[in-house]
Amino acid sequence: MPDRLMERVYDRSYWRCMRSKVEGRDFFGTFYYELFELSPEIQGHFVGSDMRRQRRMLRDSFTLIGEHYFAENATALLRLRRLHEERSIRPHLYVQWLEALLASVRKHDPEYDGETERAWRTVFEAGIDVMTQPSEVPE
Numbered sequence: 001m002p003d004r005l006m007e008r009v010y011d012r013s014y015w016r017c018m019r020s021k022v023e024g025r026d027f028f029g030t031f032y033y034e035l036f037e038l039s040p041e042i043q044g045h046f047v048g049s050d051m052r053r054q055r056r057m058l059r060d061s062f063t064l065i066g067e068h069y070f071a072e073n074a075t076a077l078l079r080l081r082r083l084h085e086e087r088s089i090r091p092h093l094y095v096q097w098l099e100a101l102l103a104s105v106r107k108h109d110p111e112y113d114g115e116t117e118r119a120w121r122t123v124f125e126a127g128i129d130v131m132t133q134p135s136e137v138p139e
């Protein structure tokens with residue numbers, strides 16, 4: 001899919017997700033619900049976290065992920081990478097993270113199809129690549 005088309009598919013799906021509620025939850029509520037269902041290991045990392053703040057921060061970070069993919073600006077993502085590295089969040093957890101994300105999009109976007117899934121996957125796999133690279137090359 002050419003980037004322009006992908007951007008449009010992603011963007012429209014994103015806004016459908018932001019506007020919808022499913023079982024009383026907004027998109028980020030569903031996301032953390034799905035994530036913790038899928039991975040008790042990930043849930044363990046959030047013990048004591050302020051989840052209202054976390055949902056807000058995550059929402060903002062989606063702009064960074066989109067910017068990284070569509071505008072090739074990774075600066076802010078690098079800061080986020082460091083924060084996750086400091087918390088010893090291992091790369092395999094990002095696979096589950098992405099699965100929970102796609103499950104949430106499937107629930108919240110009534111127009112979800114293969115093309116929508118490809119667009120989300122492509123955008124977030126690029127962001128996850130940045131997030132999971134070690135920030136310092138060992139000597």
Ligand code: HEM
Nearest residue numbers: 042045046049050057058061087089093094097127128131
């Ligand atoms: C591309 C994937 C991810 C994105 C975009 C993302 C985004 C964020 C953001 C925006 C924050 C808040 C940063 C701040 O406080 O300044 C955060 C914190 C955090 N993230 Fe992630 N995250 C991702 C993947 C993961 C994964 C796979 C885990 C697995 C356990 C994880 C666990 C955490 C934890 C434990 C915190 C700290 C929560 C707290 O402040 O108590 N994240 N993440």
